[in-house]
Ligand SMILES: Nc1ncnc2c1ncn2[C@@H]1O[C@H](COP(=O)(O)OP(=O)(O)OP(=O)(O)O)[C@@H](O)[C@H]1O
């Protein structure tokens with residue numbers, strides 16, 4: 001799914017006006033895995049919420065394959081995963097997946113079974129367990145399986161692994177890439193972690209402190225699996241970090 | 253919800269026993285006359301001397317309490333659900349409910365007796381009115397308090413209002429329903445007894461009223477003992493059910 005954002009502005013009234021996004025232009029081609037990086041409070045979550053149709057922009061336009069966010073949402077083409085796995089505690093592992101599958105049944109034609117989705121994230125042996133008996137990493141894997149079974153054209157991910165420890169986060173990032181590979185939906189992935197962004201994404205977009213503006217846009221043309229100890233990786237790392245620091249200093 | 257302390261139930265029993273012993277000792281040592289405060293032994297003796305009378309009265313009162321509680325529960329859950337699905341109605345209906353809640357039932361009970369007679373109907377109505385409000389308020393807030401991350405998820409699925417209700421709000425409100433039950437179940441007993449007090453052909457409230465007008469305190473206290481035991485049992489039953497149904501609550505939410 002193609003994402004076209006033009007002259008997007010969003011201001012919160014709390015009640016004094018607080019601009020969160022300023023004049024954002026962004027074009028994400030279909031199937032691209034794009035990471036969005038920016039300082040805390042710069043409007044990353046706001047951007048994803050606007051695309052998901054959870055918020056209405058103050059001005060500007062968002063088109064998803066030519067549809068408005070509301071239309072794309074009604075077509076159930078946009079999947080959402082945030083920092084909390086948002087599992088339903090009264091349902092089992094398979095129950096959580098089955099509910100997503102059931103509520104989306106009209107669109108899915110049931111290509112993937114619950115069991116297959118669980119296998120993809122290595123949870124097939126925990127199908128009957130309840131979410132509260134799972135570790136944080138397993139819970140987020142379950143949320144990934146639920147994301148996968150929706151078979152959406154666009155994945156909006158707001159720091160999905162931020163609450164996890166380093167090792168688990170790396171495992172899940174690698175798993176996310178595996179899950180993305182076969183169908184290659186468009187991914188908009190918000191993260192605070194520059195390493196993580198460069199290891200996974202094809203493109204890294206840097207936003208300025210609030211109100212968020214695009215200050216840099218890097219294309220990461222490195223083959224997978226990516227190694228951090230290559231000069232190309234280190235160069236990009238340096239450039240992204242510099243762009244981020246400059247944006248923060250300019251705003252200060 | 254905390255797991256019960258090991259032996260927590262036994263400690264409660266011990267405290268009650270200790271309290272009864274102190275009561276017994278105090279009455280017999282200070283020679284308080286029985287028309288002021290009967291000793292527990294005397295009260296239990298009265299109870300066992302009239303098993304049929306107390307059994308019949310208890311059955312009637314508990315039946316009324318139970319029927320009223322059931323009606324109050326159903327009405328509370330239904331109206332809370334309706335207000336969740338049609339939020340526009342909330343303000344009006346809640347104003348009415350609070351009006352009803354603020355009306356002293358002690359004043360309504362005799363009126364109902366005048367209109368509907370000495371049968372069980374006015375008792376059930378009073379009990380239902382009394383138990384309805386905690387259920388309405390608690391269940392409504394449970395239905396409305398679905399968590400943001402869950403609501404966002406259902407939004408991303410483009411779930412209908414009915415689907416959000418059925419798969420998210422309703423299960424989310426179950427712990428609140430039990431919180432309400434813990435308040436409403438003892439209230440149901442009070443409601444039935446107070447209603448009987450204002451005029452009834454039977455029941456524990458009637459027994460208490462007769463005992464009171466005759467200053468027969470052992471008779472009065474025997475009925476109180478039964479009510480206390482019934483209240484305790486109802487509460488324990490609620491907690492027992494809650495543990496089985498809300499199994500996910502003893503753990504932090506994922
Ligand atoms: N519902 C809201 N009402 C008022 N202001 C808000 C609201 N949501 C966000 N904001 C403000 O908008 C700005 C951007 O918030 P946003 O959550 O998008 O930041 P973020 O980039 O996701 O930050 P973080 O990295 O810490 O998650 C912040 O200044 C925030 O205070």
Ligand SMILES: [Mg+2]
Pocket residue numbers: 044045046158
């Ligand atoms: Mg955020």
